[in-house]
Amino acid sequence: MSVTVLIPTPLQKLTKNQATIKCDGSSISELLESLEQNCPGIKARLCDEQGELRRFVNFYVNNEDIRFLEGQKTPLQDGDEVSIIPAIAGG
């Protein structure tokens, strides 16, 4: 199950400056583990000590915020695009 993950600038030091990487996983939780294997240290940036996503981290699967889906249990399909985006202000 291969998905494309868009990596935000603050995390690109951990991905050897790659803005996108291919990863495996059938859910967001599995994807996080797979990301950690490819880029050690990345999970601690995204999740707190309990393994929950930090409150300023937004995950999107094919343009939909996972909080409108099933959160970290959101299933992933082959070819999905996952974006990791910091919270942003504006108006």
Next chain:
Amino acid sequence: MTQTLTNQSLSSALKALKCKECGAEYELQATHVCEFCFGPLEVSYDFSRLSQPITREGIEAGPNSIWRYRSFLPVETDTPIDVGTGMTPLLKSHRLARQLGLKSLYIKNDAVNMPTLSFKDRVVSVALTRAQELGFSTVSCASTGNLANSTAAIATRAGLDCCVFIPADLEAGKVMGTLIYGPTVMAVQGNYDQVNRLCSEVANTHGWGFVNINLRPYYSEGSKTLGYEVAEQLGWELPDHIVAPLASGSLFTKIYKGFREFVDVGLVNDQAVRFSGAQAEGCSPIAQAYKEGRDFINPVKPNTIAKSIAIGNPADGVYAIDIAKKTNGTIESVTDAEIVEGIKLLAETEGIFTETAGGTTIAVLKKLVEAGKIDPDEKTVVYITGNGLKTQEAVQGYVGQPLTIEPKLGSFERALERSRTLDRLDWQPVLV
């Protein structure tokens, strides 16, 4: 990670960017997110190192704009972009106050802010001044309209290239109010949160300064001037209670920061200020979290006429909740029908035509008074942040019609009689 400015200026108190969550410090560059915990970065200052102490007299002798507070703003230059932004009227309300039963109500009127008639001119003046200091030649933003107007106008004035991103369904006045300045305008088929997400993906790919993304720590500081001005205009005193609209929550938290800084440097006496926030029910993730006692925000998909504050995934929502709680304020939401009534109420009592965000704030003010949550004697300041001429669609059909007459005295007299009859019947269209 801690770095200090290499080129320290004694006229600038700028110190570092600091993560609001974990406290990590960063250089004063174009960056907005903590690399460690993803928390938002905020500018920190050291006012003690200024060569001249900050005094009331010094501020009063400064320009008639936000730049009279330059020592508190995140720029180093002595020649910021000054287009007359800020120092908008603080009106003592008589007729609205009487109607609501308040004895000490003030209206901070940023519907007449310069140059583009919303509070956004404050944040953009600061952001673009900093953008020039950081060497950007193109500036950009994700906007619900007001920010695009302001960024496009002030960029033109400063000679910066400009590309703005807006949701495709914005009010016509807001689109025109951007196009006229000649920037590149991307109308994105999606809501503001989708526009914002796209921009955060674009932000670092073209070397542009996005005022609300990589320049956000500087940009958001501009809102502090809404706190400073109110304190100065009240005669160097803090109010008892403020009511302000909540979109991302940034403005609310920066008014608070502005008041605290004035207390810290000794410009005003410390006193408790209650902070109450206003949202539209069709997009009220902060109000919902507040009511349910949550310290996290569940995003929503906006569905309201109050498009300028329709942010379903508000970045500073949790901080706004913190402030409302610790100041003994509250956060309330109102329906679209109440928003229209709020716009009309302010116009008909005070002669101020505000946009939907202002209607939201007035409607929430009214709701709080009716619920006994504002003491009639409290010195209350309500923040009006935008101009109604930009969102005419919102009130179309609710404001009556002109009486069309022939150029004859008899026609005028008949029409006048008819209008008086309608007044007597208290005739008005009903919202459906």
